Amino acid sequence: MPRKNYQRDPADEELILDLVRLGLDQDAGSVRQLGRQVLRKGRGSASDDFRERLGKLLLDSAGSTLRGAATQPLPIEDESLMPLVERRENPVAEQPILDPQTEQQLQRLVEARTKATELLEAGIEPPSTLLLTGPPGVGKTMTATSLASVLGLPLLTVELSALMSSFLGRTGHNLRRVLDHARSEPCVLFLDEFDAVAKRRDDVTDIGELKRLVNLLLLEIEDWPIAGLLVAATNHPQLLDPAVERRFDVVVDLKLPGFEERRSILERASERYRHDEPPSDTVLSACALAFDGQNGSFLERAVAEAARIAVLEGGSFAQGLSLLAIAHLDDAAPPESRERRSAFAALANEQLGMSQREIAELLEVSHPTVGKLIKEWQTGRKKDAGKQKQRR
Secondary structure, eight states, X not given: OOOOOOOOOHHHHHHHHHHHHHHHXXXXXXXXXXXXXXXXXXXXXXXXXXXXXXXXXXXXXXXXXXXXXXXXXXXXXXXXXOBSOEEESSOOOOOOOOOHHHHHHHHHHHHHHHTHHHHHHTTOOOOOEEEEEOSTXXXXXXXXXXXXXXXXXXXXXXXHHHHOXXXXXXHHHHHHHXXXXXXXXXXXEEEESGGGTSBOTTOTTSOHHHHHHHHHHHHHHHTOOTTSEEEEEESOGGGBOHHHHHHOSEEEEOOOOOHHHHHHHHHHHHHHHOSSSOOOHHHHHHHHHHTTTOOHHHHHHHHHHHHXXXXXXXXXXXXXHHHHHHHHHHXXXXXXXXXXXHHHHHHHHHTSOOOHHHHHHHHTXXXXXXXXXXXXXHHHHHHHHHHHHHHO
């Protein structure tokens, strides 16, 4: 028997709109969820006008409901009287220097948030949850702060390890209060050290309290309001319960900076700390190579230390930075790759005034070899400069 082609009655569409409107006015989360389902399933069958009106209704109501609700008071840990949430109304942060692929992922997230109305009209929900993974010092906190700044939302920061209470049952209570506070207004909620409460539920060493916390987080992440953005960060993604990671709309893995990123981080940080002439391209490139495998936090500290050396010892900023880079290279001395040897020789000769014979003793090579290394470095920098001009 052939299936009957069902045509939606316009009166039914008006009924659905009225139902969703009434439900949202009464703060009925289940009706809001129904509206989203109708919007998704109506693609290809419902009229464009209906889907457009429903999408705008859902988006507008998400913001107005949160704005109209009384903001929950800032949660306080009863035993210690310390705030559980750090709040920043107008966060200002530098854009994190990330690899191009990661940068593109975050730009797509921002674009989706700024064009939320268009997405809802197409039956697609804008992302409201983001998981940041990666080793320490790669810029997870800076990324969350930058997102809040770009989106024009207040930033609420929670260190989940500090939220854990020694009183049985208090941790879940604290977490619930934090989430309720963040839900009461459009904001970016940043949950740092996320693995502290979102551990695998098959971990036999954990008590039942943590398993209940995971179940709570699963529900919260899945139905986080689209007017806000929940950002969680972890240095140990392998500890997360698999079901938790799957609930996030977007997952971004922040990697250790590559050569170009290290060079850019050093250059930007140098503009803040230096008190004399900026370091040359040769110095920045050599230091970026010397600090291979280091995170952004390490590079920031190195630049700050170089500034202190320059002030206290009377040398130039470039000399202070070069001294640190050489010391770092020398910790694994002799530098294994020829390029790193070239960087070592160039910095020691040009910035610290060391003779080629002194450098030869440090690198355990012959005097003529040092001359070749320095020449190779200078030639390589000229080639790089030529390539950059061609790109421009």
